[in-house]
Amino acid sequence: MSTLGDGTRAVRAGLPVPEQFEPTLPGPVFAAHFHLSGDPVGPYTYGRETNPTWTLLEQAIGELEAPGEEVGTTVFASGMAAITAVLLSQVRSGDAVVLPDDGYQALPLVREQLAAYGVEVRTAPTGGDAQAALLEGAKLLWIESPSNPGLDVCDIRRLVEAAHAADVLVAVDNTLATPIGQRPLELGADFSVASDTKGMTGHGDLLLGHVTCRDPRLTADVRRWRKVVGAIPGPMEAWLAHRSLATLHLRIDRQCTTALALAEALGERAEVTGLRYPGLPTDPSHPVAARQMRRFGSVISFELADRGTAERFLSALRLVDDATSFGGVRSTAERRGRWGGDAVAEGFIRFSVGAEDPEDLLADVEQALDAAVR
Numbered sequence: 001m002s003t004l005g006d007g008t009r010a011v012r013a014g015l016p017v018p019e020q021f022e023p024t025l026p027g028p029v030f031a032a033h034f035h036l037s038g039d040p041v042g043p044y045t046y047g048r049e050t051n052p053t054w055t056l057l058e059q060a061i062g063e064l065e066a067p068g069e070e071v072g073t074t075v076f077a078s079g080m081a082a083i084t085a086v087l088l089s090q091v092r093s094g095d096a097v098v099l100p101d102d103g104y105q106a107l108p109l110v111r112e113q114l115a116a117y118g119v120e121v122r123t124a125p126t127g128g129d130a131q132a133a134l135l136e137g138a139k140l141l142w143i144e145s146p147s148n149p150g151l152d153v154c155d156i157r158r159l160v161e162a163a164h165a166a167d168v169l170v171a172v173d174n175t176l177a178t179p180i181g182q183r184p185l186e187l188g189a190d191f192s193v194a195s196d197t198k199g200m201t202g203h204g205d206l207l208l209g210h211v212t213c214r215d216p217r218l219t220a221d222v223r224r225w226r227k228v229v230g231a232i233p234g235p236m237e238a239w240l241a242h243r244s245l246a247t248l249h250l251r252i253d254r255q256c257t258t259a260l261a262l263a264e265a266l267g268e269r270a271e272v273t274g275l276r277y278p279g280l281p282t283d284p285s286h287p288v289a290a291r292q293m294r295r296f297g298s299v300i301s302f303e304l305a306d307r308g309t310a311e312r313f314l315s316a317l318r319l320v321d322d323a324t325s326f327g328g329v330r331s332t333a334e335r336r337g338r339w340g341g342d343a344v345a346e347g348f349i350r351f352s353v354g355a356e357d358p359e360d361l362l363a364d365v366e367q368a369l370d371a372a373v374r
């Protein structure tokens, strides 16, 4: 599988060996328990521990995360379930953890929880590899690159080298990139983690998360955690996710191409400031992003003058839903400041580029900007 192109790998990822009269991708297996006589030995015993639909999806995600390698993937009910599985299965009271201070807005909740368990939490921004200065004596470094919603990028390989030299484990939240945009394990990370609610599944109709590790001991820790807390995906969600992976390359390629065209068009507009997209050659993150990313993602961020201008822009869009989340085939945008959790200006917009025809989307954004500043 390691020599195949991304598209070929995506359409075949995790498919079972062909069997006469069996479907290419078996349907979801709905089962709380499985027939089990004698000693309770797997592969399938009880539905909180394993499920054949997860097995195929986990195999598929592993093939995308680390083509040609034996890795262990564990799927979860959501991205947050995956994130907390890594952190809470690894750290103990008295340990120190390094988090980004500009990552996903639920990370401060995680931070509070860790602190309540007696874990020291150190934070620094993603940009400029600022987390490197906090590694001494830490147990785990948590990276989110590109970061959400600021779209800053850090040099993952460089941070991993510094962390491993200090005996610190490294986890990368790869949600914005997806595994066909960036492969954290190849960059040296111990855990590649993602919310598959976003670009990975891409239709905005399910929540899911995953953790992939090269080290079987770390996989065992994460799997044990899933069994303990029961943060398991439903078989239907797992199957829909696997089905969606077959179009991952098509969706993400289209979305990335349009995202770059939109970022370039926004760069021409006087009312747009603070424009960020790692794929833009003029973006401060571009040199590092170009070294470690294979595709730059579907999310763009920028600022309009104030809250009123941003709200007028959002309500004038005809082809873009005012909704949170990102990475889906239908474009969405939101005024991120409405949640109150991110350090962003009132006019800050996070824009997720979908799979619409690029000329239609660009025209819609141009007319909405015109309407917003009129």
Ligand SMILES: Cc1ncc(COP(=O)(O)O)c(C=O)c1O
Binding pocket: 078, 079, 080, 081, 083, 104, 144, 148, 173, 175, 176, 194, 195, 196, 197, 207, 208, 209, 325
């Ligand atoms: C970067 C990032 N990580 C994790 C999450 C959490 O994922 P979920 O909503 O699937 O729990 C999100 C959600 O937006 C996210 O943007």
